[in-house]
Amino acid sequence: MARKKIALIGGGQIGGNLALLATQKELGDVVIYDIPQAEGMTKGKSLDIMQLRPHDGYDANLEGTSDPAELSGADVVIITAGIPRKPGMDREDLLEINIKIITDVANNVKKYAPNAFVIVVSNPLDAIVYSFYKVSGFAKNKVIGMAGALDSGRFRAFLAMETGYSAQDVNCMVLGGHGDTMVPITRLATIGGIPAQELISKDRLDAIVERVRFAGGELVKLFGNGSAYYAPAASAIEMAEAYLKDKKRVIPSAALCEGEFGVDGYFIGVPTVIGAGGIEKILEFKLLPEEQEMLNGTLEAVKKTVAETKL
Numbered sequence: 375m376a377r378k379k380i381a382l383i384g385g386g387q388i389g390g391n392l393a394l395l396a397t398q399k400e401l402g403d404v405v406i407y408d409i410p411q412a413e414g415m416t417k418g419k420s421l422d423i424m425q426l427r428p429h430d431g432y433d434a435n436l437e438g439t440s441d442p443a444e445l446s447g448a449d450v451v452i453i454t455a456g457i458p459r460k461p462g463m464d465r466e467d468l469l470e471i472n473i474k475i476i477t478d479v480a481n482n483v484k485k486y487a488p489n490a491f492v493i494v495v496s497n498p499l500d501a502i503v504y505s506f507y508k509v510s511g512f513a514k515n516k517v518i519g520m521a522g523a524l525d526s527g528r529f530r531a532f533l534a535m536e537t538g539y540s541a542q543d544v545n546c547m548v549l550g551g552h553g554d555t556m557v558p559i560t561r562l563a564t565i566g567g568i569p570a571q572e573l574i575s576k577d578r579l580d581a582i583v584e585r586v587r588f589a590g591g592e593l594v595k596l597f598g599n600g601s602a603y604y605a606p607a608a609s610a611i612e613m614a615e616a617y618l619k620d621k622k623r624v625i626p627s628a629a630l631c632e633g634e635f636g637v638d639g640y641f642i643g644v645p646t647v648i649g650a651g652g653i654e655k656i657l658e659f660k661l662l663p664e665e666q667e668m669l670n671g672t673l674e675a676v677k678k679t680v681a682e683t684k685l
């Protein structure tokens with residue numbers, strides 16, 4: 375069986391880590407595409423990772439390029455192209471610049487990798503994934519935004535840090551938009567299957583939920599010159615792997631809703647089943663009135679940013 379091909383659009387902080395993780399998981403050969411000014415960097419990262427392979431015996435070829443034709447035949451495309459948040463900027467400030475970039479990227483992906491499963495990571499996520507979908511004309515099951523995997527992962531990590539128990543045994547779901555209006559479904563957080571609400575006091579849980587909401591900003595402040603990259607890369611790779619290996623993973627992701635959870639025509643974080651068919655299903659379940667209210671709030675925020683894309 376020929377190797378799969380993973381095209382990374384944007385070879386910056388997240389892009390470099392995506393290339394490393396894709397290689398370490400042997401998901402396939404990797405192409406890192408970036409603008410001409412960054413070609414040396416993408417070639418350098420590719421070569422560096424090529425030289426890491428002998429240590430653990432990973433079989434994958436990596437290539438850095440600024441030629442969009444090199445995206446040809448990609449099975450998965452992961453988009454991190456754009457500029458990251460700087461201190462004091464919110465995700466929406468990025469919108470104008472990143473819309474221009476995503477339009478250019480969507481045209482290239484449409485031309486060279488029309489059959490790919492496309493995972494969008496660039497912020498503001500809910501609007502950028504919507505723009506990709508509109509400009510590319512891709513089917514809705516082939517376009518997904520990475521948000522819930524990261525936000526839920528952060529929730530899981532904080533609960534593990536709070537209790538000292540393994541992060542692996544913590545399960546959480548965060549729905550809604552990828553921003554401060556995200557919707558953590560606290561009642562469904564479990565530790566080894568036990569409701570977290572039974573193991574952690576309400577005050578502490580509330581504080582953790584608040585930290586999840588602003589976890590991206592916490593890192594922006596700490597870094598001083600960029601935004602998170604390790605966990606975002608791991609989250610997107612988890613989604614790519616689910617598609618490539620037809621795992622039918624259930625991962626909260628930004629998907630185009632057409633009526634689900636009362637959302638119509640927008641990408642918003644919902645539980646998705648990811649397998650060989652891309653987004654194979656959105657798993658709808660009954661939200662409590664206060665959860666639905668939070669989701670409606672996040673939808674208003676998403677609508678506002680999407681309106682600004684003028685697409």
Ligand code: APR
Pocket residue numbers: 383384385386387388389407408409412454455456457458459475478479495496497498600601602603606
């Ligand atoms: N085509 C391809 N790549 C592009 C384009 C384009 N039109 N425009 C910019 N890029 C590249 C930049 O050259 C840079 O190498 O996108 C890369 C972005 O990398 P970083 O600046 O290191 O940003 P990163 O931390 O990886 O985050 C990328 O993901 O989480 C979001 O908010 C984050 O929107 C940001 C994105």
